[in-house]
Amino acid sequence: MKTELVGLSKEEIRKEIETLGEKKFRADQLWQWIYFHGAADFDKMTSFSKDFREKLKQNYTITRPKIVTEQISGDGTRKWLLEFSDGQRVETVYIPEEDRGAICISTQVGCGVGCKFCHTGSQKITRNLTAGEIVSQFMVARDVYDEWPSPSNGSERKLSNIVVMGMGEPLHNTENTIKALNIITDGSGIALSKRRVTVSTSGVVPKMVQLAKETGVKLAVSLHAPNNEIRSQIMPINNQYPIEDVLKACQEYQKIVTSRYITFEYLMLKDINDSIKNAHELISLMKKYKIGVKFNLIGFNSWPGCGYEPTPKNRMYAFAKELEKCGYAAPVRASRGQDILAACGQLKTKKG
Ligand code: SAH
Numbered sequence: 331m332k333t334e335l336v337g338l339s340k341e342e343i344r345k346e347i348e349t350l351g352e353k354k355f356r357a358d359q360l361w362q363w364i365y366f367h368g369a370a371d372f373d374k375m376t377s378f379s380k381d382f383r384e385k386l387k388q389n390y391t392i393t394r395p396k397i398v399t400e401q402i403s404g405d406g407t408r409k410w411l412l413e414f415s416d417g418q419r420v421e422t423v424y425i426p427e428e429d430r431g432a433i434c435i436s437t438q439v440g441c442g443v444g445c446k447f448c449h450t451g452s453q454k455i456t457r458n459l460t461a462g463e464i465v466s467q468f469m470v471a472r473d474v475y476d477e478w479p480s481p482s483n484g485s486e487r488k489l490s491n492i493v494v495m496g497m498g499e500p501l502h503n504t505e506n507t508i509k510a511l512n513i514i515t516d517g518s519g520i521a522l523s524k525r526r527v528t529v530s531t532s533g534v535v536p537k538m539v540q541l542a543k544e545t546g547v548k549l550a551v552s553l554h555a556p557n558n559e560i561r562s563q564i565m566p567i568n569n570q571y572p573i574e575d576v577l578k579a580c581q582e583y584q585k586i587v588t589s590r591y592i593t594f595e596y597l598m599l600k601d602i603n604d605s606i607k608n609a610h611e612l613i614s615l616m617k618k619y620k621i622g623v624k625f626n627l628i629g630f631n632s633w634p635g636c637g638y639e640p641t642p643k644n645r646m647y648a649f650a651k652e653l654e655k656c657g658y659a660a661p662v663r664a665s666r667g668q669d670i671l672a673a674c675g676q677l678k679t680k681k682g
C-alpha cells in the first residue's frame with residue numbers, strides 16, 4: 331500500500347526519506363516540490379534522478395480530491411464540490427475581493443454541533459477530514475487559479491487568505507486542523523502568513539488555547555447571542571461551554587496570540603437576538619471581559635426547511651450603531667454566493 335504524502339508533516343517526510351536510504355536534504359526538496367511548486371506528478375520533479383523518482387512512485391502518492399462540480403455565483407464566488415478517495419464529499423468556496431480573495435475550507439464531512447440555523451449542522455457528522463484532505467482543498471484552488479509556485483507576497487495573488495469556515499467544527503477535529511494549518515503556513519512551502527489564516531469555532535473551549543499555542547492563527551468565534559438563554563436556544567453547544575467560559579478562553583487566546591483581534595461573529599436572526607437591548611447586553615459583556623474584539627454582523631442565509639428569518643437590514647445597522655458608539659468595529663458583512671448556496675452556513679453535501 332502506498333503512503334499519501336500530502337498531509338505529512340515535514341518531520342514525517344524526513345523520516346520517510348530516511349527509510350528509503352536517501353539523503354536528508356532530499357526531504358526538503360520533496361517538500362518544496364509538493365508545497366512550493368505544487369507538483370502532483372513525480373515525473374515533474376526534475377531535480378531528482380530517474381531512480382529516485384521511480385522509488386517515490388513505487389512507495390507514495392500525491393493526491394488531489396476530485397472536483398465533482400464547480401458553481402460560479404453572480405458575484406464571482408465559486409463553490410467546488412470535492413470528492414475524496416472513499417467517495418466522501420465536502421464543499422470548498424472561493425470568495426473574491428477586489429485585490430485578493432479567501433478560500434473557505436472544510437474540516438469535516440457534515441458537523442456534529444447541530445446549531446439550529448446551520449444547513450451543514452442539519453447534515454450531522456460523517457467523519458473528520460485528514461490533515462491532507464484539509465490542505466488539499468487549498469491546493470486544488472491553487473491548481474484552478476494557476477497560482478503555483480508559492481508567491482513571495484500573498485497579497486499579489488487571488489488566493490491570499492484562508493478562512494476555516496466551511497463544513498464542520500475545526501475544534502472537533504483539532505489535531506488534523508492544526509497539522510494542516512502548520513503545513514499551509516510553513517515558509518518553504520505554501521507559505522501563507524499566519525495573519526492571513528482565520529479559524530472559526532462555535533466555542534469548543536478546551537481546544538481553543540491549544541489552537542493558539544500550536545498555530546498562532548487568527549481566531550473567530552461564533553458568538554451569535556448576548557446571553558446564555560438565547561445562545562443555548564440556537565446553539566446546543568452552549569449547554570456544554572457557556573458564554574462565560576468561551577470569553578475566558580478568548581482572553582487566554584489573546585494572551586498567546588497577542589497582536590491580533592478576535593472576531594466575534596454575530597448572526598442576526600429576526601426577533602431572536604437582534605434587539606437594541608441585546609446590543610446593550612453584548613456591550614456589557616464585552617466591557618466585563620475586556621477582550622480586543624471586532625464584530626462581524628452576519629445576515630442570516632436561509633436554506634430549505636430552516637425555521638428562521640433574517641433581521642431586516644435597517645435593524646442590523648441600528649444594532650451595529652450601538653456597538654460602534656462604544657468603540658467596537660461592527661461591519662454588517664455582505665453575504666456572498668447565496669445564489670449557489672455557498673454563503674456562510676449553507677454548505678451541505680448530503681440529503682436529509
Ligand atoms: N463551525 C464553525 C465554522 C463554520 S460555520 C463555526 O460554527 O464557527 C461559519 C460561520 O457561518 C459561523 O459563524 C456560523 O455560525 C455561520 N452560519 C451558520 N449558519 C449560518 C446561516 N444560515 N446564515 C449565516 N451564517 C451562518
Ligand code: SF4
Nearest residue numbers: 441443445448451532
Ligand atoms: Fe457546525 Fe459551525 Fe454549522 Fe454550528 S455553525 S453546525 S458548528 S458548521
